[in-house]
Amino acid sequence: MPYVMVQIPRSPAPASPSGSSVPTSADVARLAGVSRATVSYVLNNTSAVRISEPTRRRVHEAAKELGYVPHAAARSLRAGHSRMVLMPAPTIPVGPLYSQFLSELQGALGRLDYTVVQYGTAGVHGDEAARAWAELRPVAVLVPGSGLGPQGVAVLKRSGARAVVTLGPGTVDGAHALLMDHAAVGRAAAAHLYARGGRRIGVVVPEEPGLEVFSRPRLHGVRHALRGTDATVTELPLAYDEEAAARLAGRWRSLGLDAVFAYNDEYAMLLMRALKDDGVRVPGETAVIGADDLMLGRLLRPRLSTVHIELPSGRDLAELVDRAVRNPTAPPERREVLGASVVARDST
Amino acid sequence: MPYVMVQIPRSPAPASPSGSSVPTSADVARLAGVSRATVSYVLNNTSAVRISEPTRRRVHEAAKELGYVPHAAARSLRAGHSRMVLMPAPTIPVGPLYSQFLSELQGALGRLDYTVVQYGTAGVHGDEAARAWAELRPVAVLVPGSGLGPQGVAVLKRSGARAVVTLGPGTVDGAHALLMDHAAVGRAAAAHLYARGGRRIGVVVPEEPGLEVFSRPRLHGVRHALRGTDATVTELPLAYDEEAAARLAGRWRSLGLDAVFAYNDEYAMLLMRALKDDGVRVPGETAVIGADDLMLGRLLRPRLSTVHIELPSGRDLAELVDRAVRNPTAPPERREVLGASVVARDST
Incomplete structure (x- = not known):
């Protein structure tokens, strides 16, 4: 392996609590009684140059005593890149x-x-x-x-x-x-709901910022899977809190939905609880499916159907x-x- | 602010898909028709040196055209530290x-x-x-x-x-x-369970590796809070899966516990479900408390008591x-x- 040796400038000493300056490879070289090049060879584990075991040991001991740590930056300047x-x-x-x-x-x-x-x-x-x-x-x-x-x-x-x-x-x-492609999650959920008889299908869209990157493609996936069928798709914006879920559940029967893809298992759990509290039967009146296959979904009654996502x-x-x-x-x-x-x- | 100018060695060109080398500040200086020092002053936003707006613009345009990015490493070598x-x-x-x-x-x-x-x-x-x-x-x-x-x-x-x-x-x-100090979480849970009449108190200890750093001090906190009282403490190792929870619930009555601190809300949900499935009444026979104050705990029936943790x-x-x-x-x-x-x- 070719090895490029470059002089690394000594960095100015930053203020340190003890008032002492940052130890450099020159300090290590002095203490070990070797050249700076040798210090560099030893501490960078270069195999191109043969260095005796006792010398290696002296360099490591001097570096330890001074608390010297090679600068990754300097090392990557030499190597051209880092790991x-x-x-x-x-x-x-x-x-x-x-x-x-x-x-x-x-x-x-x-x-x-x-x-x-x-x-x-x-x-x-x-x-x-x-x-x-x-x-x-x-x-x-x-x-x-x-x-x-x-x-x-x-x-x-x-x-x-x-x-x-x-x-x-x-x-x-x-x-x-x-x-x-998170659209695949929506497609899978929609195909399942449709196969189970769902025709008026709701899709929960979280109101929490940052989740659009997942929720948009999932919604598109649902629409895509149901295109050309007799099913309708209704977007259901929902914040992740009990009051919001209770409000949505309160107007559930007026929405006339027979199935809902609830974005993920956490929103599904929130919605299922609110529906239950309002006397909406799951899956009798409305089927509910989540996504992520969290363990907690299995603890609910009825046990939550879900889309398992393979990363x-x-x-x-x-x-x-x-x-x-x-x-x-x-x-x-x-x-x-x-x-x-x-x-x-x-x-x- | 004093500014230390240090020559930064040109790094050897790594292989790049186009075969071209990494642009350096010298390339920027050449294209902009200024010195390397000027490039450094402009790109590091140094306020110590007055540089005209047109020159600044020329440097920025040249850097952009060449795709030049200052090396954070080199910058920190100059400055002595980074941000x-x-x-x-x-x-x-x-x-x-x-x-x-x-x-x-x-x-x-x-x-x-x-x-x-x-x-x-x-x-x-x-x-x-x-x-x-x-x-x-x-x-x-x-x-x-x-x-x-x-x-x-x-x-x-x-x-x-x-x-x-x-x-x-x-x-x-x-x-x-x-x-x-996570012992405080255990102390709060134990004091609450004791005040509600718990005397034979279980403490869930997750079997998942990596959680000891939290579960040990929580357990110690429980023991500490109950020291000198008539309450006993029973450690309950538990893996985060339904089978393990069902096994624990199956021998619940032989343990004779009247209260349990379930490590956190997720383990509490798991355990409560298993107890319910086995016909153990919560809180009638056994009181259950979790920790973390997750929203999902509020969705359970009975609603889950918890320790709210303030970070x-x-x-x-x-x-x-x-x-x-x-x-x-x-x-x-x-x-x-x-x-x-x-x-x-x-x-x-």
């Missing part, structure tokens, strides 16, 4: 499904020796955000949602990212695409990122990864 | 409460012009992790949990972190401490971080931030 996989941090609180997915992905990339960094870009979007991400010189970028455009991809690549992968409804020029496994995604990093000139991959299947229980 | 607040990413899927807290904190720090970076350190713990974090040269580090020791704090400070803040059960030398607001915490960064020589602050209060509903 950092950057993901924008979610801007809204995440649900259990996504939280689980993130944990898995992080573990899987960690086992491949990458470090996952979630970058909080509150208030900055799309290609503007891409510029901020690029400043950290990640080797790969994973972008959920649909904010990034081809310009953002280009900025990231020009600043050294070997792979840009989007997870969302569409493709972006220059990036690998893991297609997560890519953390390991699959980590392997795709690794392949893309190793082979940055490969043409963008494009893969459907969201699976949606109905789990029919007692509420439909 | 990055680093948090270790949670290693287990997070619940709704913590997810909400993270979102708020991120937004609040963003408004103070910090960038929150969640760093995934799968498999690396304590002071070893601190070394990895230090490589990114964050200006502040926020550490939930209890893994970090005084050595880790020292490593972070020596590498330029102006503030280290722990969020957890104890204090660590050299770090600010936001004390989040520090994202804004308060962001302001504490900012104060600490501005004043790195101030003595470590120490503050109790977790509040626990019982919300009594119908299950106790």
